[in-house]
Structure formats: structure tokens, C-alpha cells
Amino acid sequence: MTTIRDVAERAGVGIGTVSRVLNGSQGVSNRTRERVERAIAALGYRPSPAARALSRGRASTIAVTAPFLTRPSVVERIRGVVAGLDASEYDLSLATVETPEQRQRRIVGLCQRDRADGAILISIPPTPDELETLRTVGVPVVVVDAVTEGLPCITIDNILGGRMATEHLLELGHTRIAFLGDAPDARFAFTSSDDRRAGYLAALADAGVDADPDLVVSGEHSREAAAELAGRLLDRPAPPTAIFTASDTQALGVLEAARARDLEVPGQLSVVGFDDIEIASFVGLTTVRQPLYETGRRAAELLLAVLEGTGPRTGARIDIPLTLVPRLTTGRPRTRATRRRPAH
Amino acid sequence: MTTIRDVAERAGVGIGTVSRVLNGSQGVSNRTRERVERAIAALGYRPSPAARALSRGRASTIAVTAPFLTRPSVVERIRGVVAGLDASEYDLSLATVETPEQRQRRIVGLCQRDRADGAILISIPPTPDELETLRTVGVPVVVVDAVTEGLPCITIDNILGGRMATEHLLELGHTRIAFLGDAPDARFAFTSSDDRRAGYLAALADAGVDADPDLVVSGEHSREAAAELAGRLLDRPAPPTAIFTASDTQALGVLEAARARDLEVPGQLSVVGFDDIEIASFVGLTTVRQPLYETGRRAAELLLAVLEGTGPRTGARIDIPLTLVPRLTTGRPRTRATRRRPAH
DNA sequence: GCGTAGGTTGGAACCGCTTCCATTTGGAAG
DNA sequence: CTTCCAAATGGAAGCGGTTCCAACCTACGC
Structure with a gap:
């Protein structure tokens, strides 16, 4: 050598x-x-990168931490990060966390100044404890798809997104609209599903439609679980005429359930997803689009700026705009369905 | 500190x-x-990881290089690698290559002993030049989804896979079977599409069916390009009754083209994909399943073994078995279609 | 012709760890 | 109470860079 x-x-x-x-x-x-x-x-x-790192006290590496590589949305974000980092001199160190220990291990790992110069946390807001540690060590962090007080965040207005989806359905004439989201996860403080539900409820309230608590369900974030959940929803005596899901993945599950019951979509059931993952256009899924790739890319650019001294070290919150993409899974409800709602 | x-x-x-x-x-x-x-x-x-790396002369990092994070199959493999590395002490450094320069840069980057202790190359067989460099430096490498003489490879029998798909269609009674694959890519020496086509041709030959060169088409590896290509195939005076594609992504494109033409699947057109990506089951796509996640995991384990001294440094080739998964996109051809083939 | 400022250059010191060697220690055996 | 060996321990050297300071030029102004 x-x-x-x-x-x-x-x-x-x-x-x-x-x-x-x-x-x-x-x-x-x-x-x-x-x-x-x-x-x-x-x-x-x-x-030698190692000698350099030791001598300069910085590693020329950026750590990316994300949950579940199974989720298309997460992958798409990572793609953006990769792209944003490509021209830079930084290597990208990837870790996924699926359990609390992994999470702990990973965040603590960030606190070695010469392992990574900065970090991008995807969908994983640090706990106050972890935040404190990070701050003490002084590793710059950018959070994507989550909001953390005092850290730059690239995020979307999930509440608004929930509203947009719900208002779309309301405008089409639906009133029995169900929400299918993620079960609260003790391991991670994911909030997007909850926020989307909040937007859903707000839109209903604004429209003067009573929210039926029976129409709000949640479960594991997977197609299978969503199909199961949607099935139960649809097998009710008074089924919803539309279902808004917290993600496209779950919307696919709903479509499966509808298909299994020979329900026409959107004739007998309208479905709105969230994210606009790649497959959504194939399926013709109406959804709330968020620029996933974009968020990753911007996070990378932001972090790079911070590392260069430009760029905010704290609290800047960048809100990425959402778009409702109407496709084929939403339409006016059948009369039959409308009839179900008693006019009081 | x-x-x-x-x-x-x-x-x-x-x-x-x-x-x-x-x-x-x-x-x-x-x-x-x-x-x-x-x-x-x-x-x-x-x-300090940097000090450790410098002192020990190894980085405790494994480099993963892959093309196109847009491909579900690649992502799934990476997931496997992440899982396989999780329990180890190694960090995972991810880089994607989409251009020859990136490729060059990345491979050269591997040749610094203390940047990465080993590498996993997904779908990117090194060129003879690169191979020579790698060998000289002595970085252990495992290749996934490609075959490189002298390097341990985790791969599948693509020719056999092509046969399996084609034989399935032949058994159903199809004879006008098209193949839709990747256009040869000058930048990377991808061979899987070609191999699958070879298997397809072999199966036809064995069945005594003349291969119609007009029914073999190729283009960019994307849903859109595949839809376009399939469209042209279907708009022919003598369209195929079945299409076998080199990947599920492309099969989705074919399904789109069929849908756009109101063709019944599998009534008027049978479709077989390759890979069995997540969405395949949703779509009901008949496909040749390869355990993508598994290949990644095994590659990681193999590399770990090599790094520990156990495990082969050269030429071991691990063939992962394939399965044909018949679902809803394949069936017997309509008589109309069968009639088209002149019995000579 | 000489002092000097500014541009170049060489290399010691240092980054934080591993490793190896010399030294110390603790006992068991005689 | 020695003697001796193995186990335990301390710390210098070295990994390959970066950085800072001192030394050395060079050319310019007087």
C-alpha cells in the first residue's frame, strides 16, 4: 500500500x-x-480514509437511519438521499431499525464524532433523551417525515393531507367515509397516520358530517393487515361507501378486500390512498401525492449545507406541498349507499 | 471526547x-x-471507529454497490443484505451506480483497504479490469445476481427460469409466445434478460415450436417502456397469445397495454413475469419466483464467512432454486388465437 | 548591497487506537 | 525462603493522514 x-x-x-x-x-x-x-x-x-478521518476528526460519512425497507415510501426517500449525496464527498452509511434496541444502538452510534459527520433520520423522530445526546455531541441531524423540535425537518402537513383526501370524497357525495390507518406503535413514535386521521376528522366536522367511530380502524402497516381490516369494515351491516387509508400500501389491501367481495370500485366503494408510490398509477389509485424522492434529496442537500456552515442547525421546518391525484378508485357513491345515511 | x-x-x-x-x-x-x-x-x-480502523487496518465496513434503487428486485436484495449484516459488527456503506463513471469511481473506491473490508456487488459483475484490480488489492467480494469467474456468486439459473416460464405457457397450449426483455445495456453487462430469453428459445425449440423473431422485443427496463413495446406487439396483425417478460416490472407494463386495448387476461393474453416482487401477488401475476431477499441475506453471510477466514474466496457459485408461481394472468389460449398458428 | 515581507517548503507533533515487547506480579514447586 | 514460569500489565511504536511552525527562498524597495 x-x-x-x-x-x-x-x-x-x-x-x-x-x-x-x-x-x-x-x-x-x-x-x-x-x-x-x-x-x-x-x-x-x-x-487512506481512516487516517484522514482520524486526523481531521471527521469521517466523510453520513448516516442514514430508516425503519422498514419494506415500505416503498421509505425506499423512495432513501433514493432521494442517495441522489442528493452523490456529488458530494460523503459516503452513505445505511442502517435500518426495526426494534427499539436497534434504534438505541444506532442513535448512540451516531454520537461518535468520527463515525458519521451528520445524520438523516427517516420517519424516526428521536426521543427527547436521544435528542439531548445528539445535541451534546453536536452531530448535525436532519429529520425527514417527522417533526422534532429544534432539529431541521423536512415534512409534510399530514393533517392537511388527511383533509384533502376526505374533502375529495365529501365532494363526490360520500358521507360514510372510513379511515384505515396504522395501529399506534409503541416502539416508534410515528405520528403521520394519526395526523392524517386528525385531518380526516376535521374535514368531516367541517362538512357537518358525524364521524362514526366504528369507521375508524387501524392495524399493522401492511397490505395483508389492511385487507383484513377492510374486510371487516365492508362486512358490516352498514358499510362505508369510501375508505381513506393512511398509505397506498394499505389502500392496496383495501382494494384486495373489495375484489374478494366482488365490490365494484369506485361504483360500490371509493378508495383514497396516501403517498403516491410507484405502483399507484398502475393500479389507478386515487391518492394524496407527496414527493417522496424529493424529501430525501432535499434532506441531503440541507444536511450538506449545515455541514458546510451555511444552513440552519436548528428548528427550520420545511413543508413540502401535497397534491391530490384523482384517478380511478374514487367516484360518486351509489344511491343504495347514500340511502343508508339516515337524514335527521 | x-x-x-x-x-x-x-x-x-x-x-x-x-x-x-x-x-x-x-x-x-x-x-x-x-x-x-x-x-x-x-x-x-x-x-473511535476511525482510530480503530487506522490502527487495525480494517474499516469494519462493508460496501454494497447496486444499480437503480428504482428496481424492486434490487431493493429487496439490499434488504436481505441489511438483515444479514445486522448482527455483525459491520457498518454498511451503500452506493448506487447508474453511470459508468460512478461505477468506476465506486469500484476504485473499494480498493482502499481501509474504506471497506469487503464488498457485495448486486447485479453488477466487475469487468475483467476491475476484477484484476480487486484481486490485487485483495478485497473480498461477493457477487449477487451475476456471475463472475473467480468470485463467489449468488445467482439463479436464468436460462432455466426462462424455460420454466415458457414451458408453463406451452403446456397451457400457447405457441405464439412473445418475449419482452431488456435492451442490451452498453453501460453494464447485465445478462439476466438475455439468459432468460435463451431459456425461452430453448423451450420453444424443445417443443418443436418455431420461434418467431418478430415476437422477441426488448427495451428499457421500465413499466412504461414495456407497455409501449407490448402495445406494438399486440397491435400486430398476428399478435402473440402470451408474453413472457424478463421481469415483473415489465409484466406490469404488458398488463397495462392489454388493459388499454381491452384485452382480457388471461382470456386473450397470458402474461408471465419474473422475480415475484411484492406487488405480483396483488396483481395476481403468474411469475417465476426467485428469493430476492434470500440472495441478499446469503451474500452477506457468505461475505462475513470469508472475512472470518472460513468460506471460499474464489469461484464458489451458489445457485438459488426458482419456482414457477401460477396465478391469474395465465390460462389456455382462446381458439381464435390457436387457429392463427398454421399446422404444417 | 541589504533588510524584509511574503510565498514555499519540510517535517514534528498529533489524532486515538492496537499490538508487541519488556517488566512486574503471583504463586507453585522445590 | 528461593527459584522459576506463566499470567498480567504498562506503555512505546506505529497506523497514515493533517496542521502548524520554523526555516528557507525570492524579489523588491531603499
Whole structure:
């Protein structure tokens, strides 16, 4: 393995000079610089990242932490981060957390100044404890798809998103609208499903429609669980005419349940999802679009800015706009369904 | 930042002893070990990864290189790798390559002994040049979804897979079977699509069915491109009664094209995909299943074994078995279609 | 011709850990 | 109470960079 000393010797200069050339520091004459560059090329020299990290006290690595690589939305965000980091000199260290211990381990791991220079937390807001630790150590962090007081966050207005979906259904004439979301997860403080539900409830209230608590259900975030849940909803004596789900994945589950019951969509059941994952357009799913890739990319750019000294270290909150994408799974309710709602 | 020296001082021992405790080396009395452990806990000490890496000459990092995070199959493999690495002490450094320069940069990057201790190459077989470099430096590499002479590979028999899909269609009575695959990509030497086509041709030949060269098409690996391609296939005067695609993603495109033409599936058109990605079951897509997650996990385990000294450094090739999963997109061809084939 | 400021340059010190070697310690055996 | 061996321990050296300071040029102004 060739070291900086080999290069120095070959170029007939001191190691300090080689280092200066490597880092583009000024104070090196052109002639010397060229000589050194030639030596570097001739030797095929590449500086050792570890030695650099140790000496500079920074790792040139950014840690990305995310839950569940099974979720298309998370993957799409990571894609954005990868893209945003691509042109930079930073490596990307990926870790997923699926259990509290992993989470702990990972966050603590961030607190070694020379393991990662910064971190992007996807969908995992740190607990107050963890936040405190992070702050003490001073690792810059950007949070995506979650809000954490005092940290820059790239997020969306989930409440608004919930409203948008629900209002779309209300405008079509639905009144028996169900909400199918994530069960509260003790392990992680995910809030987006809850917020979307809040938006749903608010929209109903604004429209003067009584929310039927029986139409609000939640379960594991998966197609299968959603199908099961939706099935029970649809098998009720007074089934909903529309279902708004906290994610596209769950919307697919709802569609499965409808299909299993030979229900026409949107004739007998309208479905609205959330996220606009890739497959949504294939399925023709009406959904609330959030620019997933974009959030990842912007998070990376923001973190890079912070690391460069520009950019906010605290509290900036970037809200990414949402769009309702009407496709084929929503339409006016059948009269039969409308009849069900007693006019009082 | 607390260092090993702080710990040593606090525990009243030498730094060597602390290091020994940290690494679980023997030669430390129980009493001393406990004292050191107490000091470590009290100080909240965590060793610096960079210093460790420099001193040990290894980085405790494994580099994962993959193309296109847009492909579900790639993501699923990465998931497997993440899982396989989870219990280990290794960090995972992720890079995607979408252009030849990125590829070059990345592979060269691997050649710094203390950046990564090993690498997993997903779907990207190194070129002979790159292979030579890798070998010279001695970084252990495991290749997934590609075959590289002299490197351990986790792969599947793509030719067989192509056969399986085609034979399934032949058994159902199809004879006008099209193949829709990837266009040869100059940037990467992907071969799986070609191999699957080879299997398709072989199966046809074995069945005594003449392959119609017009029924073999290829294009960019995307749903949209596949839909376009399939459209042209279906708009022919003598359209195929079945289409076998090199991936599920492309099969979805075919289904879109069929839907756009109001063709019944499988009544008027049978479709077989490849991979069995998550969404395949939702769509009811008949496909050739390969355990994507599994390949990633096994690659990680294999690499870990190599790093530990057990495990082959060269040429072992692990073939993962395939399964045909018949679902709803394949069936007997309509007579109309069968009639088209002249019996000579 | 000489002092001097500014541009170059060399290399020691240091980053925090592992490792190896020399030294100390603790006992068991004689 | 020695003697001796193995176990335990301390710490210097070294990993390969960066950085800072001192030393060395060089050319310019007087």
C-alpha cells in the first residue's frame, strides 16, 4: 500500500506538501503541484480514509437511519438521499431499525464524532433523551417525515393531507367515509397516520358530517393487515361507501378486500390512498401525492449545507406541498349507499 | 471526547489493558476487567471507529454497490443484505451506480483497504479490469445476481427460469409466445434478460415450436417502456397469445397495454413475469419466483464467512432454486388465437 | 548591497487506537 | 525462603493522514 510518504519521496518533496496538494490548499507553487500530481498518478496513490478521518476528526460519512425497507415510501426517500449525496464527498452509511434496541444502538452510534459527520433520520423522530445526546455531541441531524423540535425537518402537513383526501370524497357525495390507518406503535413514535386521521376528522366536522367511530380502524402497516381490516369494515351491516387509508400500501389491501367481495370500485366503494408510490398509477389509485424522492434529496442537500456552515442547525421546518391525484378508485357513491345515511 | 487514556486513568490501569478489555483479548484478570468496564460505563466511553480502523487496518465496513434503487428486485436484495449484516459488527456503506463513471469511481473506491473490508456487488459483475484490480488489492467480494469467474456468486439459473416460464405457457397450449426483455445495456453487462430469453428459445425449440423473431422485443427496463413495446406487439396483425417478460416490472407494463386495448387476461393474453416482487401477488401475476431477499441475506453471510477466514474466496457459485408461481394472468389460449398458428 | 515581507517548503507533533515487547506480579514447586 | 514460569500489565511504536511552525527562498524597495 502506498502512503503519502511514498508519494513525497517520489516527488522529491515533503509530506506536508503532498498533503497540501491533496487538499487543494494554497501555498504550493504550480511546478511543485504538478510534480506531486504526477507522482500520485504514477503510484496510483489514494489517501487512506481512516487516517484522514482520524486526523481531521471527521469521517466523510453520513448516516442514514430508516425503519422498514419494506415500505416503498421509505425506499423512495432513501433514493432521494442517495441522489442528493452523490456529488458530494460523503459516503452513505445505511442502517435500518426495526426494534427499539436497534434504534438505541444506532442513535448512540451516531454520537461518535468520527463515525458519521451528520445524520438523516427517516420517519424516526428521536426521543427527547436521544435528542439531548445528539445535541451534546453536536452531530448535525436532519429529520425527514417527522417533526422534532429544534432539529431541521423536512415534512409534510399530514393533517392537511388527511383533509384533502376526505374533502375529495365529501365532494363526490360520500358521507360514510372510513379511515384505515396504522395501529399506534409503541416502539416508534410515528405520528403521520394519526395526523392524517386528525385531518380526516376535521374535514368531516367541517362538512357537518358525524364521524362514526366504528369507521375508524387501524392495524399493522401492511397490505395483508389492511385487507383484513377492510374486510371487516365492508362486512358490516352498514358499510362505508369510501375508505381513506393512511398509505397506498394499505389502500392496496383495501382494494384486495373489495375484489374478494366482488365490490365494484369506485361504483360500490371509493378508495383514497396516501403517498403516491410507484405502483399507484398502475393500479389507478386515487391518492394524496407527496414527493417522496424529493424529501430525501432535499434532506441531503440541507444536511450538506449545515455541514458546510451555511444552513440552519436548528428548528427550520420545511413543508413540502401535497397534491391530490384523482384517478380511478374514487367516484360518486351509489344511491343504495347514500340511502343508508339516515337524514335527521 | 473521552479517549482510551481517560478510561485508563480513571480505572488506574494502562491503556494497553483498556484496549484488551475492549477487544475481549484474554490476559486480563477478572478484577481488572471489571474495574475497566466500570470506568468505561462511568465515562460513557465509546472507542473511535476511525482510530480503530487506522490502527487495525480494517474499516469494519462493508460496501454494497447496486444499480437503480428504482428496481424492486434490487431493493429487496439490499434488504436481505441489511438483515444479514445486522448482527455483525459491520457498518454498511451503500452506493448506487447508474453511470459508468460512478461505477468506476465506486469500484476504485473499494480498493482502499481501509474504506471497506469487503464488498457485495448486486447485479453488477466487475469487468475483467476491475476484477484484476480487486484481486490485487485483495478485497473480498461477493457477487449477487451475476456471475463472475473467480468470485463467489449468488445467482439463479436464468436460462432455466426462462424455460420454466415458457414451458408453463406451452403446456397451457400457447405457441405464439412473445418475449419482452431488456435492451442490451452498453453501460453494464447485465445478462439476466438475455439468459432468460435463451431459456425461452430453448423451450420453444424443445417443443418443436418455431420461434418467431418478430415476437422477441426488448427495451428499457421500465413499466412504461414495456407497455409501449407490448402495445406494438399486440397491435400486430398476428399478435402473440402470451408474453413472457424478463421481469415483473415489465409484466406490469404488458398488463397495462392489454388493459388499454381491452384485452382480457388471461382470456386473450397470458402474461408471465419474473422475480415475484411484492406487488405480483396483488396483481395476481403468474411469475417465476426467485428469493430476492434470500440472495441478499446469503451474500452477506457468505461475505462475513470469508472475512472470518472460513468460506471460499474464489469461484464458489451458489445457485438459488426458482419456482414457477401460477396465478391469474395465465390460462389456455382462446381458439381464435390457436387457429392463427398454421399446422404444417 | 541589504533588510524584509511574503510565498514555499519540510517535517514534528498529533489524532486515538492496537499490538508487541519488556517488566512486574503471583504463586507453585522445590 | 528461593527459584522459576506463566499470567498480567504498562506503555512505546506505529497506523497514515493533517496542521502548524520554523526555516528557507525570492524579489523588491531603499
